[in-house]
Amino acid sequence: MFLQASTSGISSMLPFLAMIVVIYFFMIRPQMAKQKKEKKFQAEIKKGTRVITSSGIHGKIVEVNENDNTITIETGAGKIKFEKVAISMELTNKLNAPAVVKK
Numbered sequence: 001m002f003l004q005a006s007t008s009g010i011s012s013m014l015p016f017l018a019m020i021v022v023i024y025f026f027m028i029r030p031q032m033a034k035q036k037k038e039k040k041f042q043a044e045i046k047k048g049t050r051v052i053t054s055s056g057i058h059g060k061i062v063e064v065n066e067n068d069n070t071i072t073i074e075t076g077a078g079k080i081k082f083e084k085v086a087i088s089m090e091l092t093n094k095l096n097a098p099a100v101v102k103k
Contacts, residue, residue, distance in 0.1 A: 053086050057075055
């Protein structure tokens, strides 16, 4: 009698556990990997790199201040100071990449 009650309890929790596993592998784990990649990118930012900020401003890094985690970007409008976390992506590699030809 006790054995039947415990197996029915486990089998009723199985879909819930499967859902947690799916959420972990399709949502949580990729987000953690993305955050790790962004932190690494922000730590490796150096002078002369062409970047895009999270607000969409394109520019070239002219100064990196490690003391207060800020950078100065030169844009068409002049020099602007940003936090490092505001840098979204690097353009230098994308500009130098060969063009892909579609057939």
